[in-house]
Amino acid sequence: MTLDRRTLLKHAAVAGLGLSTSLLSLSVRSANKPAVIRIGVAQPAFGNPPAFSGSSAAVANSKGWIEEEFRPDGIKVEWYFFKGAGPAVNEALSNKQLDFAFQGDLPAIVAKGAGLKTKLVLATGVRSNIYLAVPPDSPIQSIKDLRGKRVAIFKGTNAQLPINRVLEANGLQEKDFKSINLDQATMLAALSGKDIDAAFGNINLLRLRDKNAARIAFSSKGGSPIFTTQSHVLVSEDFAGQYPDITARTVKAFVKTAKWASDEVNREEVLRLWAKAGTPYEHWKEDYAGEPLRVRINPNFDPFLIARYKDSVEQAYRFKLSRHKFDVDQWIDQRYLKAALKELKLENFWPVYQADGKILGA
Incomplete structure (x- = not known):
């Protein structure tokens, strides 16, 4: 037996399915x-x-x-x-x-x-945190010290915009340093080898810190939530x-x-x-x-x-x-x-x- 849409809606209402009209009409199309x-x-x-x-x-x-x-x-x-x-x-x-x-x-x-x-x-x-890591002996102590440095960012990901918000809050833009697009694995290797001066990333940067291969210079943890990723x-x-x-x-x-x-x-x-x-x-x-x-x-x-x-x-x-x-x-x-x-x-x-x-x- 084939039921048309109107008949199906009528039966659904009688049965008291409790779905909204919009969701129910969508469901009818989902046989x-x-x-x-x-x-x-x-x-x-x-x-x-x-x-x-x-x-x-x-x-x-x-x-x-x-x-x-x-x-x-x-x-x-x-x-x-x-x-x-x-x-x-x-x-x-x-x-x-x-x-x-x-x-x-x-x-x-x-x-x-x-x-x-x-x-x-x-x-x-x-509200996931972002981190900035630098080599242990780096003179970089804060975001403001990034001017003119080689800084890795995994571009196109959800970290890029809060990173830019952090930069703007400190009077900087990406054009103020050499921004290098690196994925997470390449970023960790580059920072360990000091091929870059700093890296913005996520929780994985803590790995290098624990190996004494990096120091965390900034974290959004405990700060404004607008600097976190969504x-x-x-x-x-x-x-x-x-x-x-x-x-x-x-x-x-x-x-x-x-x-x-x-x-x-x-x-x-x-x-x-x-x-x-x-x-x-x-x-x-x-x-x-x-x-x-x-x-x-x-x-x-x-x-x-x-x-x-x-x-x-x-x-x-x-x-x-x-x-x-x-x-x-x-x-x-x-x-x-x-x-x-x-x-x-x-x-x-x-x-x-x-x-x-x-x-x-x-």
Whole structure:
């Protein structure tokens, strides 16, 4: 028996499914299920099975919770890891090789500005710290000392914009020194060999510090949150349009993971899961010290995060990193996230931060 769309909607209303009209109408168009869900990760993977770190998405991967959600449907979940980080993920998305992706704000903004049709569906791995490392005997003591030096930055990643914010706060721009584009592995080698004078990067720079091969001259930890990096999970518009129900279930699975990973009872396990991807547990412990897990493993696009994305769109256009500006409010599709939070009764589980970075009500 074949039912038309109107009949299906009528039956759904009678059954009291409780879905919003928009999500329900999308679900009607999703009679077929994909054979596979392809998730891209803007990080290289380490170990066997492959693992990555620093977000609830990484926990979902380690635990196999996305696979668990769709196993009864016979839907396969495939994870793809990219040493080339966000720009490499963008290439795969543009070639329609991915359905979802975990990446930072800048590469997604660049792709969106170039016309790639995506929607942001939840946040993950927000407020991550950036570090500046220099050789142990370097005369560089602060950001202001970088003028005229050889400085490595992994360009095109979500660290580039907060690095530029730090520079501007100290009266500098990238043009004030020799900016060298290096990926993380090459950056560590170059700094160890003193082929560069300084390197902006993430928690992995602590490895060189512990080997007495580098000194940390700056960290965003404990400072303004506008100097931290932001990440998210996005979905291609084609996939979300064809499989809205599958999209909603994927977001829900990520939200359930974020709830588990945000629980302080699980702090040790979360940090040790991330350590399987190569960064020592001690460094994760140091990086997260003094911060509740709920702050950084937070799926919500609260006013602070939305403001950061809007600022990043303007900044990327100003620095000629993105071709066009666009409406961030239209880019972020919170329908799936809000439905998951409501169903899981988690609307008030995570703190909400205002645009200035201060917690709502403080």
